[in-house]
Amino acid sequence: MKQFTQFESRDLGQELIDLGLEYKFNPRLDIQKGQGKRIGCIFLNPSLRTRVSTQIAAQNLGMEAIVLNMDKEGWALEMQDGAIMNKGTVEHIKDAAGVLGSFFDVLAVRAFPTLTQKQEDLSDFVINQFIKYAGIPVVSLESAIRHPLQSLADMITMQEYQVENRRPKVVLTWAPHIKAIPHAVANSFAEWSLGMGYDLTITHPEGYELDESFTKGATLEYDQSKALEDADFVYVKNWSSFQDYGKIHSTDPSWMLTQKHLESAPNAKVMHCLPVRRNLELSDEILDSDRSLVQVQAKNRIFAAQAVLSKIIE
Amino acid sequence: MKQFTQFESRDLGQELIDLGLEYKFNPRLDIQKGQGKRIGCIFLNPSLRTRVSTQIAAQNLGMEAIVLNMDKEGWALEMQDGAIMNKGTVEHIKDAAGVLGSFFDVLAVRAFPTLTQKQEDLSDFVINQFIKYAGIPVVSLESAIRHPLQSLADMITMQEYQVENRRPKVVLTWAPHIKAIPHAVANSFAEWSLGMGYDLTITHPEGYELDESFTKGATLEYDQSKALEDADFVYVKNWSSFQDYGKIHSTDPSWMLTQKHLESAPNAKVMHCLPVRRNLELSDEILDSDRSLVQVQAKNRIFAAQAVLSKIIE
């Protein structure tokens, strides 16, 4: 495996899920595997779970991890090829990624979208510039349009909580938020759920349609209550408009998931990638109930990252 | 030991002091003890000594330490249960502490007081929310009202420099400052000194009385020169008003400790937790003299933390 930035195939997905679960039960199984290998974790944006789980995953493999908050401890990177750098950017991605590529064995990068430059975001410009110039394997810690380590952790979680003897119904439901939120988690969750063969329904207010390249094969249902019927897994997530790029069209509080919404889905487990805005996206009553898998998902971030790093360094 | 957030008993205090001194003379004595254990150090506020000494203490025990500057590398945490999170806070302490608790074996947390919400501060709200939701041992790296690792380092220092054949006189003297400073260090020093059986006198201008729940058993003396007579250890510290909560009533420069103040205490050693504002809280002549124990205290921060972590992981 050279990069880990998106869903590749059901076979590879299953292999990573199984390896992640193996590590969950024996975190230091491969403590010798990464000896002498070094990962650089480059953050252009804030992080809690991703930052810590990636470091722990590396430590569990015996790797040395170095974290660089490029936005705070470094400086602004120029991303445009051919730019005349007489403004605010201090170093070109070409040079910075080249150097980091020569310092490390693996580079892990977090680079959020602008939510204003749609074409640039859609090309996953920043992480692809890192890949282009680093010359070593790159792991996405969430890019402009995907968050594959989150989705792998989500797939591990759904396998752990799978229902017996039938194909589970998975629902991705939009939730209200006060800020314009990227599409990465929703995109990746759709990409991985569909890729792994789940029956996926997506529900949201009109105008919040996701990029079809991620959702092809899913059922779109604007009626949230209908979408939630008999759901096994309900993934709650806000995202801003994709068509009217980066804009907030609705904050309709009736879309916030509560126990009442789940009356027609008595067995539904509820998922969220965290951080979650309580009582805005999701009610306390759900998050604090047995339905909630959010802490399981978070814990599985370690083993998702560990499975990916393990494959990359072998 | 499940938590380390305050003074518990003279027996435990003595055990920690003795263990700290053992580590001082042989820092890597228990280098195997923490193998495979992991501590998360969560800072909601700046730190130098605490940050570095805790990492070193962990390393000396063979533990893996990961530092997270939650305020800078992460985001604002919501602390209020039941909050509707439609404002500035991004993640609820319930969720963040739960995740961190599932990632680490021990959590160490720094959370300063607001100095505006007295009841909230007095309940030591933030660190108690971490304890409530993390589900693993929590070590205070200074909370709203206590700084127990500092006090343990101070007790180690006083034992190292103890006077022979009599109970030493300990004086906690208020010092001027230009900013509103928390009560944590003063509270904890009183709590630990009294708990460990020292003869403690507290002196400060009227209006600077500390919370009595920490100072019961101490002698209060408003006349600084009288308080300092025959002192063996003089602990210098500023704090803001407790009654008129978080306010500055006096910056009277005559309260700044100088050699002249110690004429009636010829053997007095002078202590301060650092950082110290020179020539505002304490004069250069004292800090640069043999009287000063401030560097010894700082060095002992490593061994205080090491003793505490050692007890917690056993």
Place this chain on the structure above:
Amino acid sequence: MKQFTQFESRDLGQELIDLGLEYKFNPRLDIQKGQGKRIGCIFLNPSLRTRVSTQIAAQNLGMEAIVLNMDKEGWALEMQDGAIMNKGTVEHIKDAAGVLGSFFDVLAVRAFPTLTQKQEDLSDFVINQFIKYAGIPVVSLESAIRHPLQSLADMITMQEYQVENRRPKVVLTWAPHIKAIPHAVANSFAEWSLGMGYDLTITHPEGYELDESFTKGATLEYDQSKALEDADFVYVKNWSSFQDYGKIHSTDPSWMLTQKHLESAPNAKVMHCLPVRRNLELSDEILDSDRSLVQVQAKNRIFAAQAVLSKIIE
């Protein structure tokens, strides 16, 4: 070796270059040498290469490295002896350096100049205060007037790419920039090049003369095209005026090095310490060509630091 802050002698320089090259071919040659040793890396300013390469160098020697962004994770340090600290500074360098000196075996410090207080900068005030009060070996990660680890990496690079059978001609050429840039890299490059016996020519617009104490022995040539003739190594760097301290006199774009400038130096290799402002200091065509050694220099930062740390801890 007690400190590493400047060029000391040709013998020591050669020893460090040779050791650096040895580590380049076998990075973990001395992985046992630093076991149980601890380095504190104190940043008062941003950093990418220096930050990461120093940590890697320490890891390659088996040392434990702790990074402290004093400017962001800590607080403002008072540098003036005898100051009455009733303003913005929170801790005196005396106390902070003393504590750090008691926590670590080696201290590495980055402290940029003010570019406004010329005499203070020229005395290399901040790093010398660290040296004065830390009481342990101090390694400069770039001070007000020198960047010796960069220069050592540059010397390693020039030895790797040395021309056969003759003394190479080295040219340090000023480049345009939009910000006032310190003299440290230029000073150190001159100091080390001359100290290691290279034939050095310095070229820049009038008014950009460097401090003569670093450039004595070099040829000064205001005509850039004449200076570049038959150059073997061209080191490109901006600096602000030294005489009219910290000011920008020229941003003349004709000084930006392009392939055209090198027509009379067909074999010239081009160097820069990075970060480089592309198409302002140096053209893309050069940076992306075989002439460029900037990535080699950056990689060699690891081995320069490793050689220095190796000498310091022995």
